[in-house]
Amino acid sequence: MAPTAQPTILSPSELSYLYTSLSLNPPIRPDARSPTSFRPLVAETDLLPTANGSARLCFADGTEAIVGVKGEVERTGGVGKQIGIREDDVEMGGIEGEEGTGGAGGEDWWVEVTVDMPGQRDDDAMVVFLAQMIHEGLVADGGLRARLVINRRWHWRLYIDILLLSPPHTYPLPLLSLTAHLALLSTCLPAPVAGLEKDDDPIFNDDWDAAIPLYPSTPPSSKAKANLSAARPPITLLVISVGDNIFFDPSHAELAVADAVVAVTVASSPSSTDDLNLLAVRTIDPPSRLSSSAAEMGQAVEEGAWKPKKGGMSRTVLRKMVGMCVARGGVGEEVLGGLEGFT
């Protein structure tokens, strides 16, 4: 999988300069940011009139994405999509399950994430990888799935369609994840007026103003404790390490010299004193291994020329990266707080 569409155009000595300045203590980033600061971004929500929720996000480097969230009501049993036998069929046989699949907490496939990138095929490894990663984070804690249950026989099916508008200059994961986060925050589902009992057909209020937000801004007091943990959709942060230093929101040039790239998915935690909830961690192939200088410098390491590191990353660095994301008062919390301002 090639994380970046085009290989880096930097020369070996430029890469070496970049690597050295990033591995200094304190590090110097090309745009003079601190290691944990993000580039400015522009966002708007609720821009698509025909979607249940939508958002547009624009990063400072010109990459831009639109996300539309659509919901559909679907029968929970019926023709099994993945498993042939479901609750309905069991009841036919006379065995009453005290709690059906619908009542339990939903299924992963009720949330469907698709990613579309210009110039990439649908089955391209990067597109699949991105969609899976975002989906994994959304369903990891079960909070979103549980919200989609209407009653025992009906549930919402959520389609999250992510459209990258600009060519993929940098690895677009944080952009897509943050846009999906904003779109989900702005998503409203029609309010049911009847049929919430065991297995009636639900009837919905057709007044859009009465629609219920998928992620209510203030959790209902009755079940505050249970719902607070998933009160916000998760976000995925891209973290790189260069030498001993760790950087957030890497630019294209910084990605080109990264020793290791890790995607960390975090969500807000129930209590305000704990760390954030860690939902998923994935390593990503650093693009430096694909650059042409990786081969040219292979024979002898010259002074002033940089050669990507072989092997993997040490566990200490991995721990430090994850720790910085989830720590109370750390980067993850700051980003979640910043995104709150958009809605």
Place this chain on the structure above:
Amino acid sequence: MDRRRVNGPPGGTTPPCYASTSSGKTHPSSKRTRGANEIRKIFLKTGLTPSASGSAYFELETPPTNHSNSLTNRTPALKLTCTVHGPRPLPRSAPFSPQLLLSTRVKFAPFAARQRRGYIPDSSERDLAAHLETALRGVLIGERWPKSGVDVVITVLEGEEDCPWHALAAGNQNGRTGGWGMMSILSGCITVASAALTDAGIDCVDVVIGGVAAIVRQPAAPAQLVLDPCPSDHEEIIAACVIGYLQSRDEVTETWAKGNITASSDGMGTTPMGFDALVDQAVEAAVAARRVLVEAIREGTEAKIQGSQIDFHAIGAALNIKENAARMRFYRLRKAIEEGEPGATPTKAATTPTKRKKDQANSDEGSAKKVKDEEVVDEAEGGEEGEGN
């Protein structure tokens, strides 16, 4: 509406599915019989596909069950076969590549699980392939093969399922989420691909081994950290982590963790179960699997050496030494390599005659080289070997 024929019911029908005659509660659900820090036994063998340049077969032990007469109670097994094709030249139309292009493919056989899989890879299979590529790219010394590519193809002959069949039939999934079985499969894929790459003689900085650990919870017990979880053994899996581990460098090329990781440390008190512990346990699992991998590679190489007949008489004649002396040098060299000490690279005196021997009997040199490949991961050493390939 066709009025001339008997029409089916409007609106379509669903095929009848019959509930199982026995309720889920009568089945004793499968339980983990091994300890928390014990992994399942692994069968690994290299070189089973003669047409590929490297291949390996991987199987996880299936513990015998006392109610094996019922189809619904079969314990899930994991069987993987991996073939490596290449390094081979890229087609003329391909753009210049300064290093070895790795392409990975993971495919479930249509009969791998109870639910039939199609022939076109679905997104979970492509996702596995992307993970595998990340794990392998870090260890390949790619710049030794410019303008060439290597394909790693893994077929899952039998794949683990997420939960036992009778639990599905009874509908008590307890909100279980899918995908935990994938993590064991990925770990197996990493290990088997590593064995096949070594069998193909492709230079790597180390062998990369897969390991899985998970935080599981039984209904009336506190959460527990286990190595190598089998999804059907556990009532609830809270979080799991796969890693691709390089033991000699103590590095990780691939990490894939998911689940509610930090939250599970709540209320534990005595044993912390955060992300750090999960990674450490996954490393433990990988270290345990490495012994199997190294043994399999050694066996595969020995089989190759036995298979090749060495004409010591001709070598002796070429080197102007006696036949017995040539034989002795060969075995001394082989023993030095097999001792497995990193410093046991052949001394200069021993290397020189072997180099010359290569002209006469290139077959045996080829096999001896394989031993070196896995034992000695020094880059400089591998450089001269790469030319011979």
